[in-house]
Amino acid sequence: MNQLPLRLCLVGSGISRSPSPVMHQAAMQSTGVEGTYVLRDLAPADIDAFVAELREGRYTGCNVTAPYKAVMAERCDLLEGVADSLGVVNTITVRGGRLLGTTTDADGFELALSRASMWPRHGATALVIGAGGAAAAVALALTRVPLLRLRIAARRESAAANLAERLDGSGDIATLAWDRDAIAATCAHSAIVVNATPAGMEDLPFDPRALPRACSVVDLRYRPRPVDVVAAALETGHRASDGLEMLLQQGLLSFEIWTGRNAPAGAVRRALLRAVEA
Numbered sequence: 001m002n003q004l005p006l007r008l009c010l011v012g013s014g015i016s017r018s019p020s021p022v023m024h025q026a027a028m029q030s031t032g033v034e035g036t037y038v039l040r041d042l043a044p045a046d047i048d049a050f051v052a053e054l055r056e057g058r059y060t061g062c063n064v065t066a067p068y069k070a071v072m073a074e075r076c077d078l079l080e081g082v083a084d085s086l087g088v089v090n091t092i093t094v095r096g097g098r099l100l101g102t103t104t105d106a107d108g109f110e111l112a113l114s115r116a117s118m119w120p121r122h123g124a125t126a127l128v129i130g131a132g133g134a135a136a137a138v139a140l141a142l143t144r145v146p147l148l149r150l151r152i153a154a155r156r157e158s159a160a161a162n163l164a165e166r167l168d169g170s171g172d173i174a175t176l177a178w179d180r181d182a183i184a185a186t187c188a189h190s191a192i193v194v195n196a197t198p199a200g201m202e203d204l205p206f207d208p209r210a211l212p213r214a215c216s217v218v219d220l221r222y223r224p225r226p227v228d229v230v231a232a233a234l235e236t237g238h239r240a241s242d243g244l245e246m247l248l249q250q251g252l253l254s255f256e257i258w259t260g261r262n263a264p265a266g267a268v269r270r271a272l273l274r275a276v277e278a
Helices: 020-031 044-055 069-074 082-086 105-115 133-142 157-166 180-187 228-235 244-259 265-277
Strands: 006-012 035-041 061-064 091-095 098-102 125-129 149-153 172-176 192-195 216-219
Touching (some): 006 020, 006 244, 044 069, 105 133, 125 133, 133 149, 133 157, 133 192, 149 180, 157 172, 172 180
Parallel strands (some): 125 149, 149 172, 192 216
16 A cells, blocks of 8 residues: 555546546545546657656556557566456556556456446357457456357457457457448347447447347447447437446556555546536
């Protein structure tokens, strides 16, 4: 447990509107932990200088978001848990100048869907759209479902194939071409479809309104609320969720890693909702 005030940040690109500082400040306030949490919106050329700041002890730790989850994983001295197999991190702890990386995204996704009673049943088919760091964590979480059939589609088929290879041995996993007909055929018997890309309805290869009624829809975006994909799915009677609860759950897990304390989810959720709605 940290005795000195925490010095935390989120590193990413285009993150000026991120509610993460509000979320973590609420977690600190509710647990009596002193500290700060700031945004570090960086260009790719600035990453190595930022890593040097971490090693020098300027920060206690950091969260990592797109597009740097894999880049920062490469710069860690040790990857813990599923971060090692996925090659992505969203949480880094600094200890004696060494960077320890992990990801709480997979657990955060599972907790979020379980809370919404949307976690797929044994033997279901799941479709993940995207192959970046968030998609990798979602895909890994879904492989925990016994006998699940996991399908991955991404604009760059090589990226989808690379993700499937990293998950090799985790069950029935295959990739799909970025083709509406092929994806529609998979959607027809899917229990859940997850959009793990920044794309909205106009750019996605599936229409949530055309999915089977029993198919749940998740969009990892959380702005605007409601996200267009989620709104369309709800209008047609589907169970649907945006990424806000996943953001909360992965953040609470990161906070526990840094502090050894469990922040009250209710208080932090209320602060997060206020920040996003504002």
